[in-house]
Amino acid sequence: MKTALVTGAARGIGLATARQFLEQGWRVILLDRDVPALTEAAKGLDHGQPCICDVSRPEEVQAMLAEHFPDGTELHALVNNAGVADFGPIEETDFDRWRRVMETNLDGVFLMSQACTPALRAGRGAIVNIASISGLRASTLRVAYGTSKAGVMHLTQQQAVELGEYGVRANCVCPGPVATKLAMAVHSPEIIAAYHDALPLNRYGTEDEIAAMITFLCSEKASFVTGQIISVDGGFEATGIGLPALREEA
Numbered sequence: 001m002k003t004a005l006v007t008g009a010a011r012g013i014g015l016a017t018a019r020q021f022l023e024q025g026w027r028v029i030l031l032d033r034d035v036p037a038l039t040e041a042a043k044g045l046d047h048g049q050p051c052i053c054d055v056s057r058p059e060e061v062q063a064m065l066a067e068h069f070p071d072g073t074e075l076h077a078l079v080n081n082a083g084v085a086d087f088g089p090i091e092e093t094d095f096d097r098w099r100r101v102m103e104t105n106l107d108g109v110f111l112m113s114q115a116c117t118p119a120l121r122a123g124r125g126a127i128v129n130i131a132s133i134s135g136l137r138a139s140t141l142r143v144a145y146g147t148s149k150a151g152v153m154h155l156t157q158q159q160a161v162e163l164g165e166y167g168v169r170a171n172c173v174c175p176g177p178v179a180t181k182l183a184m185a186v187h188s189p190e191i192i193a194a195y196h197d198a199l200p201l202n203r204y205g206t207e208d209e210i211a212a213m214i215t216f217l218c219s220e221k222a223s224f225v226t227g228q229i230i231s232v233d234g235g236f237e238a239t240g241i242g243l244p245a246l247r248e249e250a
């Protein structure tokens with residue numbers, strides 16, 4: 001049975017991804033730092049194993065490694081999905097705020113991937129890192145969030161280049177807006193309206209639509225795909241100005 005490790009799996013996109021892996025017959029380690037949410041999420045998931053860990057803390061990542069990945073253990077998919085969103089203007093983003101975003105969104109991806117590399121090599125596995133359209137296009141209030149996600153994209157390419165010789169693939173998924181707890185905490189009514197204006201499909205995506213791309217990239221069907229940055233964004237990245245004016249109902 002293949003094994004996937006999904007971070008930030010207690011809810012949202014991570015939980016949807018864990019469920020899709022389980023439906024496809026994988027064993028899944030669901031990792032999160034939110035103990036009550038993870039305990040609740042893991043209930044009733046056959047072949048789903050909860051793992052409490054904060055991906056931004058090297059000592060917790062090492063403890064996770066010792067518990068779940070003794071020498072020789074194979075890992076077939078690592079999904080670095082855990083993320084935090086904290087939107088604020090540049091002048092109000094003090095260093096603590098900047099670090100809170102970076103330590104999970106960028107440091108966490110580095111730490112988890114490095115820790116899991118021996119098991120990924122053993123399993124000739126795949127890494128999927130979750131960035132964001134906010135890492136592709138600059139926007140207001142996202143100095144820390146957007147920059148952390150741009151870093152994740154380049155980190156993915158570094159991983160693809162360096163780990164390819166071991167049969168390990170690395171790809172990056174950039175979701176457009178999905179109405180999860182993370183998004184709803186930072187999407188004001190103005191931001192929601194702006195997204196609708198900028199999305200050709202004129203709606204938010206669902207957790208399952210993002211999870212479908214993630215599980216595809218981890219599957220044999222994507223065996224020659226590596227180093228790619230793929231938006232699942234309702235067409236956001238493809239658009240320029242004028243979209244709302246062209247809509248029939250506008």
Ligand SMILES: NC(=O)c1ccc[n+]([C@@H]2O[C@H](COP(=O)([O-])OP(=O)(O)OC[C@H]3O[C@@H](n4cnc5c(N)ncnc54)[C@H](O)[C@@H]3O)[C@@H](O)[C@H]2O)c1
Nearest residue numbers: 008010012013033034054055082083132177178180182183
């Ligand atoms: N929802 C969106 O609109 C959207 C858009 C683009 C990108 N994303 C990205 O998708 C990913 C998932 O987002 P979501 O919307 O499902 O968020 P969410 O807040 O619903 O879930 C995120 C999960 O990650 C966990 N987490 C956060 N920091 C952690 C840490 N340091 N260690 C372990 N667990 C941690 C949280 O406890 C939570 O369970 C994030 O990386 C986010 O940046 C989301």
